Amino acid sequence: MENNTERFEKLLVKNGLKRTAPRLQVLEILSGRDSATSQPYLEQVMGKDADRVTLYRVLQAFEEKGIIHKVLDQQGTANYAICSDSCSAHEHHDEHVHFNCDNCHKIYCLDAVKIPALKVPAGFKVERLNLIATGLCANCSDKVN
């Protein structure tokens, strides 16, 4: 059984990215969370370990390689989550649903839920679907009641 760091190093190499501290750190943070992570939160956690610009570039590189994917929440804030194995560079298996909790504001990737086919008006060609459900997550609906 290999540890996280080893796994992440392999992941970077596989994607032709150098093994650097900021990149490993971002992967550590994202993998330790059960929901998508907002850019502001990442920035805060990284603190002065990495420059803001570096963080942006790390996230951008990861997104291009299909290591993570970006989800915009209801306010337009960028959130990032590690892609499941079915994701690959430029070929995101993007059709999964995201759930944005009104209470804790977490964004969950509901990989299991698939978006039903859609009937669109004649002429429209659908390439990708992006479905965000808002409401209360399992955790918060427990607490509230």
Add this chain to the structure above:
Amino acid sequence: MENNTERFEKLLVKNGLKRTAPRLQVLEILSGRDSATSQPYLEQVMGKDADRVTLYRVLQAFEEKGIIHKVLDQQGTANYAICSDSCSAHEHHDEHVHFNCDNCHKIYCLDAVKIPALKVPAGFKVERLNLIATGLCANCSDKVN
């Protein structure tokens, strides 16, 4: 048959909003378009007829009253469209699909398309659904082929 301006004045009064130049202008612009309109575009068209801040406040007031609704496009940019009659203050009939064209970047409200019910994991309580499809709109898929 009444003209636009009369209609818009009634709409404002009905919602307890004063009949002001910036508000009428925003309604004119939005009603003359077949797709949602981005904040930057609105700002540009309004030019110095109204302050940036005023535009933001007009849009916010309209949204609260259910006169318009906001859609974020793939980049997180705010776009606004006049609500159909089924919308009302704080009770948006939001379940309709938006279509974001990759080519012309227009956002169409597909009022006719309804979002199919969704099976989510136990505990999650879905309040609202927000589905954005991206691809080519009828216009652009014509031109491309």
Add this chain to the structure above:
DNA sequence: ATTTTAAATGCAACTGTATTGCTTTTATAT
């Protein structure tokens, strides 16, 4: 018609997100 006033606008300043150009550092290949 005038006055009143609550609402809306305009202006200035500011916050936060994101980007670009350029220099320095560093991971990796030689």
Add this chain to the structure above:
DNA sequence: ATATAAAAGCAATACAGTTGCATTTAAAAT
């Protein structure tokens, strides 16, 4: 150990959006 391409760091800038406050104005009250 060295070379080099990639990445990080830094400074400056662009842009979206917000807040506080003074001024103006639409509409109600007189």
